[in-house]
Amino acid sequence: VRLTPEETRTLASWDRDLDALTGELLRARAAVTDVPLPASLTASQVLHLAADPDGLAQELARPMPRPPQPAARRGTRFHAWVESRFEELRLPMLDPDDLPGSDAEIADERDLEDLKDAFERTPYAHRTPHRVETPFQLAIAGRVVRGRIDAVYKEDDGDRTTYEIVDWKTSRTRTADPLQLAVYRLAWAEQQGVPPETVKATFVYVRSGEIVRPRHLPDRAALERLLTRDTQDRWRTAGEEPPDEHTPTGG
Missing domain, CATH: 1.20.5 (Single alpha-helices involved in coiled-coils or other helix-helix interfaces)
Known part of the structure; x- marks a missing residue:
């Protein structure tokens, strides 16, 4: 042609x-180039590592300042309101990744007030927590993972003491990663010197009132593998685990 x-x-x-x-x-x-994991990680970075190791590597290699996020500030205010509802405490200065509610999807002030009303309809609003906004540092796989637990409820039936870790979720979709609760549960159990089996872990989706308790959370060995292996595969495979325990509440 x-x-x-x-x-x-x-x-x-x-x-x-x-x-x-x-x-x-x-x-x-x-x-x-290879980007080594830092010696200190936030719980959010551990979740990022599990979900998108390449994305975390890029973030660590080229950290970028975060623009102001009004929705995140409202999320932080919601967590602070829950905290103040139970006891008078001031939130200390925190890194952006440590701020409670920094990933919240709160549209405006009216939405924030609606969330407060929705919280009052959950069963946890009428129970007294053992701890609120509790910071932790978990030494694992040669690194320190730090974070903050929204609330801990203590139950004592006379024979043994159990705990329930609770994380408030203000998002509109049920997308929270159970790995977050695995880190929190292990951190609390080791901080208190109790077996992890005595610590329940719960997501409370405040908007809907749904209570979700993921089953078969990874233990210390599984978390260590996540932080040490070269191939960062997810710790769970779709369809591998039975359904989470969840309870709709409120209206």
Whole structure:
């Protein structure tokens, strides 16, 4: 097939573009470097590691300042309101990843007030927590994971003491990662010197009043594997675990 001069120039342009793109790809691959995990991680970073290790590596390699997030500030205010509802405590200065409710989806002030009303309809509003906004540092796999537990409820039936870790979720969808509760449960159990089996872990979706208790949370060994292995596969496979225990409450 004989090409016209214009078609010949177009093909030549395409060849040059292809060569340029190929060169950029090769340079990008050559520039890839291993990003070591820091000695100290937030619980949020552990979740990021499990879900998207490459994304976490990019974040660690090129940290970017975070723009102001009004919804996140309202989420922090909701957690502070829950805390003050039970006891008079001031939140200490925290890193952005440590702020309670920093991932909240609270649209405006009216939405914040609706969340407060919804919280009052949950059974936890009428129970007295053992601890609220409790900070922790968990030494694991040669690193320190730090975070903050929204609430801990204590139950004592005379024969033994059990605890329930509770994390308030203000999002509109049930998307919380059970790995978060696994970290919290282990941290509390080791902090108190009790078996992890005596610590329940619960997500409370405040908007709907739904209570979710994931089954078969990973133990210390599983968390250590997550922080040490080269291939960061998810600790659970879709369909592998039985359904979580969940309880709808309120209206």
